[in-house]
């Protein structure tokens with residue numbers, strides 16, 4: 408539950424919250440937006456039939472430079488960057504660089520920069536992999552992946568999102584049961600910002616159709632059986648018929664790193 412304090416920062420207080428920043432209303436006037444859960448739900452319903460570029464445009468017009476986007480350079484994120492390059496190329500886009508990502512993923516960051524001029528910021532934890540593993544007597548991803556994700560992803564995204572009012576992600580409802588109820592727009596109580604999911608209604612087939620049609624750069628690991636790609640130690644290719652996220656934390660009960668769970 409959150410309210411906006413007078414200095415424009417959001418703090419945790421309750422179920423209602425407001426965002427105090429310039430907002431361009433339908434009447435053409437700038438005014439501070441006040442979003443109750445109901446008004447956010449209404450915005451989400453209104454955008455339910457909209458195509459992703461319209462939703463992205465709504466986010467940009469509503470939040471301006473207080474909007475950011477997180478990407479792990481999956482096909483969905485690459486598609487959003489493709490649209491952002493046309494709609495608002497100065498939007499701050501970031502990647503959680505845990506130190507465990509595939510080299511192919513980091514190379515994709517450079518290919519995107521060359522294609523779109525969008526330099527995705529690599530946001531790192533306070534410790535290098537070497538420092539972190541020394542601190543814990545070896546890697547934690549096998550022994551305690553929740554702790555590893557909390558330290559190397561959640562703490563970092565929390566730090567980044569504290570500077571923004573809204574973030575966009577590329578999650579789709581058909582990716583997993585945990586994501587099935589994701590609204591187009593909702594309040595992300597975990598991080599205290601509005602969360603926009605322009606692709607919530609899209610399917611994997613539509614994303615890949617767009618990528619092929621527009622020649623959007625994508626991670627070459629997708630051509631080697633990797634479907635959902637995260638950190639290298641926690642990602643494997645999947646077999647025919649497996650769930651598309653079966654290759655993440657395979658062999659453990661963990662299915663999400665915590666960025667998207669319980670906070671749609």
Ligand code: SF4
Pocket residue numbers: 505507547548551552553555556557559560637638639640641664
């Ligand atoms: S995905 Fe694996 S390596 Fe990456 S932060 Fe989580 S547990 Fe650590």
